[in-house]
Amino acid sequence: xxxxxxxxxxxxxxxxALPLGAHALVQWHGRDWSANWRTADxxxxxxxxxxxxxxxxxxxxxxxxxxxxxxxxxxxxWLVLKDDGxxxxxxxxxxxxxxxxxxxxxxxxxxxxxxxxxIVFEASGAQAAxxxxxxxxxxxxxxYRDYGDYRVWPGPNSNTFIAHVVGQVPEMAxxxxxxxxxxxxxxxxxxxxxxxxxxGLKVSLDGYAGFTLAWVEGIEVNxxxxxxxxxxxxxxxxxxxxxxxxx
Numbered sequence: 001x002x003x004x005x006x007x008x009x010x011x012x013x014x015x016x017a018l019p020l021g022a023h024a025l026v027q028w029h030g031r032d033w034s035a036n037w038r039t040a041d042x043x044x045x046x047x048x049x050x051x052x053x054x055x056x057x058x059x060x061x062x063x064x065x066x067x068x069x070x071x072x073x074x075x076x077x078w079l080v081l082k083d084d085g086x087x088x089x090x091x092x093x094x095x096x097x098x099x100x101x102x103x104x105x106x107x108x109x110x111x112x113x114x115x116x117x118x119i120v121f122e123a124s125g126a127q128a129a130x131x132x133x134x135x136x137x138x139x140x141x142x143x144y145r146d147y148g149d150y151r152v153w154p155g156p157n158s159n160t161f162i163a164h165v166v167g168q169v170p171e172m173a174x175x176x177x178x179x180x181x182x183x184x185x186x187x188x189x190x191x192x193x194x195x196x197x198x199x200g201l202k203v204s205l206d207g208y209a210g211f212t213l214a215w216v217e218g219i220e221v222n223x224x225x226x227x228x229x230x231x232x233x234x235x236x237x238x239x240x241x242x243x244x245x246x247x
Contacts, residue, residue, distance in 0.1 A: 015221075015228040019239040024072045027241075040067060041114040044107035048080075048089065057084040057128040059135065060108075061121040061162065063177050067113030072241055073226070074181040077120065077162040080108045081136070084129050092139055094161030096150040101142065101161065121166075121174045131169060138168035143187060154207030154225050155185025163187075163196050170198030175217045178227035178238040184210045184220075 048060075060080040065071035078093040089108040094101055109117060123131060142164050144156040151157060159182035166174045167187075174197065176183045185207035186193065195202045200214020210222040212229075218238070220229035226240035236246040 012223065016223055016226050016240050019228070020073065020226065020241045022241070024241065027072050037067065037113075041111050042106055043111060045109050045111060045116060048109040051082055051089050052087045054082070055085055056125045057086075057132060058082040058089075059121070059123045059128040059131050060119055061166065061174060061176075062109070062117040063120050063180060064112035064117040065115040067115075071113070071115065073179065074159075075177055075179045075243075076112050076158050077176060077180050077183075078106075078158070079135065079139070079162060079165060081132050082128075083132060092161075092165075094142070094144075094150065094156075094158045096152065096157070100147060100149055101139065101145045120176065121172060123172075131172065134169045135165060138165040141168065153181065155182035156187065157182035157185070159183040160185040160187060160207075167194075167196035167198075170194075170196070173197050173199070173216045175231070177243050178220065178229065179241065179243040181225040181227075182207065184212070184222050184225075184227075 061077060062080065063075040063077045066074050066076050078091060081090045091104050091106060091108045092101065093105060095105070111117065142161055144160065149156060159176065159180035163176055163183040164187045166172050184202065184204050186204045191203055191205060193202055195212050195214035195217050197214055197216035199216045200212065202210060202212040204210035208224060212220040215233055218229055218231040218233065220227050220238060227238055228240060229238040231238060231244055234246065236244050238244050
């Protein structure tokens, strides 16, 4: 019993505590910790083409580090849509202030607390046009959309929202970043269910702990929201704080 406990403790230290500590050191020297909600840069990065210059339908999922010290651990994710021929993009976020599910609250490719976003998923043309009605229906079906339905940790939060939306459209085959804390919160309730991609199974103890085994998501172990694991489909490792590191 004591030996098993020591092995578990060593595993936790190596794969969870040590990466988080190392990432905290990296972030400490590379971030502006003084930025807050009022002073942060929320402007467009200019990486999306003008909607009227890109007539085809488009879908994108973005992720960007959250503000201040929480950026050591977590990212914020959001959804961007554009219908075929539309002259504007639509952006959907779940936030903890104002309207809980926010439409066009920010620039579609905007910075989050001054942090540059990364593309998690993108589709254009006929593929995007087929996905958009399903994604809009998934947005409307999200159950935690009222005031007071937001919890930073372990969820439901912004990443719970996007995990639910993409989970309703499994053909997107998305693996959200392991740093998307809250993605493993069980929206439908219960400990057992399908992974969001529909290519495997997950076990979740109300987001505090869990395990995922799926072709798209790979192998993920969740402890207190921090995720470590292996990406099997696109070989790589997943570490708390750092996220996915490709081989």
